[in-house]
Amino acid sequence: MSEPILEMTDVSKRYRTAGGFGRGRKGFLAVDGVSLHVERGEALGLVGESGSGKSTLARMANGLVVPTSGTVRTDGQDVARLGRRGLRRLRRNVAMVFQDPLASLNPLQTVRQTLENVFRAHGETTSTAELVALLESVGLGADYLGRYPHEASGGQLQRVAVARALALKPDLIIADEPTSALDVSVRAQILNLLADLQRDQGISFLHVSHDLAVIRLYSDRVAVMQRGRIVETGPSDEIFRSPQHPCTRALVEATPEAELPA
Amino acid sequence: MPDPVLQVEDLCVSFTSGGVTADVVRDLSMRLDGGRTLAVVGESGSGKTITGRAIMRLLPRGASARGRIVVAGREMLSADERELRRARGSDVAMVFQDSMSALSPYLDIGAHIAQAVRLHDPSVTRRAARARAVEMLDRVGIPGPADAVRRFPHEFSGGMRQRAVIAMALVNRPALLIADEPTTALDVTVQAQILALLRELQQEYGMAMLLISHDFGVVGSAADDVLVLYAGRQAEYGSLRDIFDHPAHPYTAGLRAATPRLDARLDTGGERTRLRAIPGAPTSLRDAGPGCAFAPRCGLADQVGERCVVEAPLPTVRPTSEGGGLHLAACHLDRLPATQEVAR
Numbered sequence: 001m002s003e004p005i006l007e008m009t010d011v012s013k014r015y016r017t018a019g020g021f022g023r024g025r026k027g028f029l030a031v032d033g034v035s036l037h038v039e040r041g042e043a044l045g046l047v048g049e050s051g052s053g054k055s056t057l058a059r060m061a062n063g064l065v066v067p068t069s070g071t072v073r074t075d076g077q078d079v080a081r082l083g084r085r086g087l088r089r090l091r092r093n094v095a096m097v098f099q100d101p102l103a104s105l106n107p108l109q110t111v112r113q114t115l116e117n118v119f120r121a122h123g124e125t126t127s128t129a130e131l132v133a134l135l136e137s138v139g140l141g142a143d144y145l146g147r148y149p150h151e152a153s154g155g156q157l158q159r160v161a162v163a164r165a166l167a168l169k170p171d172l173i174i175a176d177e178p179t180s181a182l183d184v185s186v187r188a189q190i191l192n193l194l195a196d197l198q199r200d201q202g203i204s205f206l207h208v209s210h211d212l213a214v215i216r217l218y219s220d221r222v223a224v225m226q227r228g229r230i231v232e233t234g235p236s237d238e239i240f241r242s243p244q245h246p247c248t249r250a251l252v253e254a255t256p257e258a259e260l261p262a
Numbered sequence: 263m264p265d266p267v268l269q270v271e272d273l274c275v276s277f278t279s280g281g282v283t284a285d286v287v288r289d290l291s292m293r294l295d296g297g298r299t300l301a302v303v304g305e306s307g308s309g310k311t312i313t314g315r316a317i318m319r320l321l322p323r324g325a326s327a328r329g330r331i332v333v334a335g336r337e338m339l340s341a342d343e344r345e346l347r348r349a350r351g352s353d354v355a356m357v358f359q360d361s362m363s364a365l366s367p368y369l370d371i372g373a374h375i376a377q378a379v380r381l382h383d384p385s386v387t388r389r390a391a392r393a394r395a396v397e398m399l400d401r402v403g404i405p406g407p408a409d410a411v412r413r414f415p416h417e418f419s420g421g422m423r424q425r426a427v428i429a430m431a432l433v434n435r436p437a438l439l440i441a442d443e444p445t446t447a448l449d450v451t452v453q454a455q456i457l458a459l460l461r462e463l464q465q466e467y468g469m470a471m472l473l474i475s476h477d478f479g480v481v482g483s484a485a486d487d488v489l490v491l492y493a494g495r496q497a498e499y500g501s502l503r504d505i506f507d508h509p510a511h512p513y514t515a516g517l518r519a520a521t522p523r524l525d526a527r528l529d530t531g532g533e534r535t536r537l538r539a540i541p542g543a544p545t546s547l548r549d550a551g552p553g554c555a556f557a558p559r560c561g562l563a564d565q566v567g568e569r570c571v572v573e574a575p576l577p578t579v580r581p582t583s584e585g586g587g588l589h590l591a592a593c594h595l596d597r598l599p600a601t602q603e604v605a606r
Contacts, residue, residue: 049449153543154306183305184476185559188520188539195536210449213479213522217535240524254454255524256479259506 003076005172005204006038006061011070012228013056030056032228033070038172043198043205045219045236047212047251052225058174058208062094063087075171092122095165099177101157105149111135111160112145118167138163138193155186162193173197176208191218212255216240224248265335267437267470268294268317268354273329275309275316275494284548287313287494290329294487296437297464299471301485301502303478303517307546309494310474314440317472318356319346334437351382355431359443361423364430365415371399371426372411375433382434398429402459421452428459435467442474457484478521482506487587490514493555494547496577500589510580510591513556515598516540554594566594 013031031053038044048054059065060072063079072079075093082090098104105114112131119126132142138159149157158178165173175194179187195218197203209215215222216236223233224247232245243249275287287309294300304310316327319338331338334353341349358364365374375395380386386394392411399407402425415423424444431439441460445453461484464471475481481488481502488505490498490513498511509515519538542559557563557570577590580597 049451155543183544184478184517185305185520185540186543188522188537189541191522192536192539211522212450213524216524217522217537250451252524254451256450256454256457256477256483257523257525259482259523259525 002040004037004073005040005042005075006036006206007073008034008036008057008060009071009073010035011057011060011067011072013053013060013065014068029228031060031067034225034228034230036223036230036233038204038206040171040204041198041202042221043195043207043219045215045222046206046208046225047210047215047222048225049210049251051227053228054208054225055176057225058176058206061172061174061206062091062096064096088122092168093170094172094174095168095170097158097161097165097173097175097178100181101154101161102149104161105157105164107149109148110145111147111152114160115145115164115167118164122168124168134163134167135160137166139189153186154182155189158182158190159193162190162197166197170203172204172206174206174208177210178207179214180209180211187214194218212240212251224251264295266293266332267296267334268292268300268472269330269332270317271330273313273316273327273331275312275321275325275327277325279324285494286325286547287316288547290491290496292489292499294438294470294472296470297468298486299464299473299484301473301475301481301488302491303475303481303488304491305476305544307493307544307549308491309547310476310491311442313491314356314442314472314474317438317440318350318354320356347381351378351431351436352434353436354438354440355434355436356440356442357424357427357431357444359446361420361427361447362415364427365423367415370412370414371418372396374426375399375411375430378430378433394433395429398433399426402426402429402432402463403455404429420448421456424448424452424456425459428456428463432463432467432469436469438470438472439464440472440474443476444473445480446475446477453480454483460484478506478518490517493545493550495555495574496590496592497556498591499577500580500582500591501586503583504580504586504589508581508583508589510589510598511556511593512560512562512595512598513540514591516559516561554592562595562598569594 010033011031012033014027014029016027034057046054056065060067061074074090115131116126131145135144140159179190198205207219219236222236222239223230226247232248240252243252270290270292273287273290274285276283276285302310315321317331327339336349336353372392372395375398376391379391379394395411396407399410404410404422404425445456473484485502487501492513498514505514520540522537540559545555553571553573554575563570575592575594577592580589580591582589
C-alpha cells in the first residue's frame with residue numbers, strides 16, 4: 001500500500017498568550033498530541049465544536065501552522081525539514097479552500113488575475129485556454145475570467161476558490177468549512193463538486209466542518225475533535241450509527257434533524 | 263377563535279435609493295397565535311429578516327412598509343414613536359443572531375436587563391430592576407446570577423450571552439418574540455440548549471414566536487407552522503408536517519432535498535450518497551421577472567410552460583394531512599409529481 005498523503009504523529013500546538021492574560025502563562029494548548037492520517041484518494045472529515053483545534057490541525061498539514069512538537073509528513077516529506085523552497089513546492093501539492101470566498105479572494109483582482117497569480121507564484125505560465133478549462137471544471141463559463149469578486153454570487157465565488165485550489169493539480173485539498181457561508185440550495189452544489197473531484201481526479205480531502213450531517217455524507221472516514229484531541233475516529237457510517245465517545249454522542253444528539261419523529 | 267398575537271396582511275416592503283423604489287417583500291400575510299411558533303424560512307434575498315424588522319418597525323433608512331401589521335391588537339404601521347416605544351419590549355421583542363452586537367460592551371449584563379425593565383415601567387426603582395435582572399438571569403439558566411449581573415458581555419461565552427439577550431428580551435413578558443437566526447452562531451450542543459430554553463419559556467409565558475431561520479433542522483425541532491419565502495414572496499405556508507412530508511412547492515421540496523441529514527435511517531451501507539442541489543443561486547424580488555421568481559431554477563417549470571415565466575403564481579389552498587390546518591402554495595402546478603424531479 002502506498003504511503004498516506006498526510007500523516008501526523010503526536011503533533012501538538014501551543015499558542016502563546018500575551019502577558020498571562022486569558023488562558024494563563026503557559027499559553028493555550030490548541031492541539032494536544034494528535035496522530036492522524038489521510039490515505040490517498042480518501043476524504044477525511046474533521047468535526048468538532050469551535051475551539052476544539054480542528055482548524056489549527058488542518059493548517060499544520062501544509063505548514064501554515066508550525067507544530068510545537070510532533071511530526072507532520074505530507075506527501076512523504078517531513079514538513080518541519082522543508083526550507084522556504086520546499087514549503088513552496090509542498091503547497092503546489094496541498095491546496096486550501098476557506099469558508100468565506102469573499103474574504104479569501106482579492107477584491108481588486110479579476111478572476112483571471114487571481115488564477116494567473118497562482119501559476120506565477122510557482123514560476124509557471126498559463127494560457128487562456130487552460131484558464132477556461134479550469135473554470136469549466138468547476139462549472140463556470142469563460143465569461144467569469146473578466147469578473148471581479150463583487151460581480152459574482154457566493155456560490156460562484158466558492159467555485160472560483162475551488163478552481164484556484166485546483167490550478168496546480170494538487171493531491172490534497174484542505175477544505176475548512178467550505179460551505180458554511182453558503183445558502184442551503186447552493187451548498188449542495190459545492191459539496192457535489194468536491195465529491196466529483198475526489199472521485200474523478202483522485203484528489204484527497206481533509207474536510208473540516210462543524211456540520212455533522214455534511215461530514216457524514218461527504219467523508220469516507222471521520223475524526224472527532226474535542227479540546228485539542230481526537231476522541232474518536234472511524235468510517236463515516238459507523239461513527240454516526242453508533243458513536244462511542246460521549247463527545248461524539250453529544251454532537252450527534254444535539255444535531256437537529258430536518259425530519260419529523262417517525 | 264381568539265385574536266391572534268400577530269396578524270400581517272398584504273405586507274409590502276420597498277427600498278428607495280437614487281429616486282428608484284423597488285419592492286423587496288410583496289403581499290405577505292400571516293397569522294400567529296399565542297403559544298405557537300411560526301418559522302419563516304428562506305435564503306439570501308428572501309426578505310425573511312426585513313419582514314421581522316418591519317413587524318418591529320425597525321426598518322433601515324430608505325425602506326418603507328405598506329399593508330397591515332397588528333401585534334397584540336396594536337396597529338404597528340400607523341403607530342407613532344411613543345406607541346412604538348411602548349410596544350417594543352412589552353408587546354414584541356427581538357433576539358438576533360449576533361449577541362455581541364445586541365449588547366453594549368460598556369454596560370454590565372444587569373444594566374441591560376434593568377434598563378429594559380425601567381423603560382417599560384419607570385416607577386420601578388433601580389434596586390428592584392436590578393433584582394428583576396438577577397431573577398431573570400436565573401430563569402434563563404445562567405449559573406450564579408447574583409454574580410453574573412455584574413459581568414460584562416465579553417466575559418460571557420456565546421451561549422451565555424445569547425441567554426442574557428433572551429433574558430433582556432423576555433423580562434417584560436412580550437406577547438410576541440421575533441427570533442432572527444437565534445442559534446446560527448452557536449455550536450450544535452449550545453444550539454440545542456438555547457432552542458430548548460426558548461421552547462420552555464414560550465410555554466411558561468404563552469408567547470407567540472416568529473422564528474426566522476435558514477436551517478430546516480432548527481425549524482424541524484422548534485416550529486409548529488412554517489412559512490417558506492422565496493425572493494420576497496410567500497412560496498409555501500403550512501403545518502410543519504405538511505411542509506416536511508407533503509411539500510406542494512418545488513422550492514420547498516428542493517430545499518429539503520438539498521439539506522443534509524444525519525438520520526440513521528439514511529444509512530448508506532458505505533455507499534456515498536449525494537445531495538440533490540438546486541441549480542443557480544437564490545435571487546431577490548428586485549431581480550425577479552414578472553413570472554415566478556423560482557422558475558429559472560425550477561425543474562418543473564417546463565411542464566407548465568410559458569405561464570411560469572409571465573405570471574407570478576398566487577398562493578392557493580392545498581390538501582392537508584390530518585390535523586394540518588391551512589396549507590398554501592404559490593405554484594402553477596396543482597400537485598408535485600411523486601418522485602420529484604425538482605432540480606433540473
